[in-house]
Amino acid sequence: MTTAKSETIAAQISKTLAARIIAGEIEAGAKLRQDHIAEEFGASHVPVREAFKRLESQGLVVSEPRRGVRVAGFSVDEVREVAEMRAALETLALRNAVPHLTRAILDQAEEANRAGDRALNVQAWEMANRAFHRILLAPCGMPRLLKAIDDLHTASARFLFSGWRAEWEAPTDRDHRAILDALRAGQTEIAATTLARHVQTIGQKKPK
């Protein structure tokens, strides 16, 4: 599978590293040495540095001047922080999206939800989950907000994968269905409060 031709090398490296960090292949706190990564990708150190900058802005790595970058850790507090930010921003997005929601969009979201129910592993479930949220929120037409939410989803996914790697079973997502039902009935407030509660429960599921 070849990556898009017109993407810069830095963007490709950034995406690959982000995927690895999210998947837990590189553990938190590990140093990322630019020369090694440059060699692995057959590139020079310049695009690697740019990829680092992008990962830093996503909160996946932290950079200390002259000391290199390392994979960001995440504490329980930070997981809660991300969950609360998601609750605040996703409800805002939903309220602005509601006037533009059509039946077709709601059907799309329901399909994504079903795909989540059918998921065999946590990665597939997360992909469907993210699709569900994105489909419902995208019609708000607020690009900056959507990008912020997307970065928070990425952070959430990291937590999800790190704690649940082994034991995981597909949860039939009751909340998603409740949100869809409320939206179909035109009950925006109920949908928004359900969404807020739903997002915050993710932060509460301790990985045991």
Place this chain on the structure above:
Amino acid sequence: MTTAKSETIAAQISKTLAARIIAGEIEAGAKLRQDHIAEEFGASHVPVREAFKRLESQGLVVSEPRRGVRVAGFSVDEVREVAEMRAALETLALRNAVPHLTRAILDQAEEANRAGDRALNVQAWEMANRAFHRILLAPCGMPRLLKAIDDLHTASARFLFSGWRAEWEAPTDRDHRAILDALRAGQTEIAATTLARHVQTIGQKKPK
């Protein structure tokens, strides 16, 4: 005035360019040519590119691959978007900060408010305004949230400076005082709703 010695050159360039963009010295849509900027700062193009990446993550410039970066424009819709995001995130931060607010912190905020009243130009007022918000919200202890809010403040400041450059008079800030009074009285909800309304009024003040 020498900048901090241990900062990377990229960080210095980024800060300087950000200040110029916010101040309106570089107009929206203007191309930023890395070679020229590198020459101006006596640096090479590599740190300039890294500075661009940082500005991009702050939303101050947009980058099109192989076509360079240009100063981001901002529409009325975007100003409203930023205001709504600020309202959502600052109320969240305030609610989490309230348990940690001391009388000393509230006094600090009041002093910042007075400094705003004494401000002779919009830049000084903005600085005091930002200080007011930061003092009240910082005790929430949520670094990711605070950083996001700070970036939104930057975007707000751009709008403020662009529209009000010439004609501006110090508004005695009634909302700030109302927020402080509510906090002193332990009325968290009133403080939060006042803050939300206050932030959104900024987006409504049309220039001219």
Place this chain on the structure above:
DNA sequence: CATTCCATAATTATAGATAATTTTTAGAGT
């Protein structure tokens, strides 16, 4: 007048060298 083609310019990436800083290693002294 529209279209194609080419020259120019700018961005993006490579490679090697240099400086500065951090980390590690080794050694001296108590």
Place this chain on the structure above:
DNA sequence: ACTCTAAAAATTATCTATAATTATGGAATG
């Protein structure tokens, strides 16, 4: 044996020079 200091190694950050890819603008052509 332990600690503190000094030298060495490793890594980052930067610069210079150069090549390759892609836009942009204008000229030539149908």
